[in-house]
Amino acid sequence: MGEILDLIDMRVVLIAFSFIVIIFIVLVMTLWSKLNKLRKTYMAMLNGESSLNVEDALIELQEKAEALNQRTDSTQQQIAEVVQQLKKMKSHIGIHRYNAFAEGGSDLSFSVAILDEELDGVVLTGIHNRDETYVYAKPITQGQSSYTLSPEEKEAIHRGAHKK
Known part of the structure; x- marks a missing residue:
């Protein structure tokens, strides 16, 4: 009787192992099929057989990217040129109005300084009296002039120099 049980147990074990092997074979075949499909898709993508060719897309x-780098370099150079031009623009303006003659009238005389960032430019002065107005121009280099500057002209230069 022990032999029969051993024989039955052996048959059950053999059937169970056979069933497990069949399940593994089906599983391996399914995975093999999916792997082949994935491999075909991958090769088609690399070789350009599909709508996307990776090599061409990377090139x-x-x-x-190279064209953008060139444009960026060009744009940076243009910006640097514009900044240099802006430094030379006469955009700092200082105005000082005053009464040139204490005997009467009002603040009709003026000094206007037109300067760049380096304090180069010109100062214009208009001296107004009852009958006429005289206008003078003096060149300015680094906030100074080769001509004698009046206190009013210096004030106009000072006001123009401190405009931001």
């Missing part, structure tokens, strides 16, 4: 991206 195109590299060319676009």
Whole structure:
């Protein structure tokens, strides 16, 4: 009787192992099929058989990046040129109005300083009296002039120099 039980137990074990092997074979075949499908898709993508060719796409991206780098360099150079031009623009203006003659009238005389960032430019002065107005221009280099500056002209230069 022990032999029969051993024989039955052996048959059950053999059937169970056979069933497990069949399940594994089906599983391996399913995974093999999916792997082949994935491999075909991968190869098609790399070789350009599909709508996307990775090599061509990478080359195109590299060319676009190089073009963008060149444009960036060009734009940075243009910006540097504009900044240099802005420094030379006479955009700092100082105005000082005053009464040139204490005997009467009002603040009709003026000094106007037109300067760049380096305090180069010109100062214009208009001296107004009852009958006429005289206008003088003096060149300014680094906030100074080769001509004698009046206190009013110095004030106009000072006001123009401190405009931001």
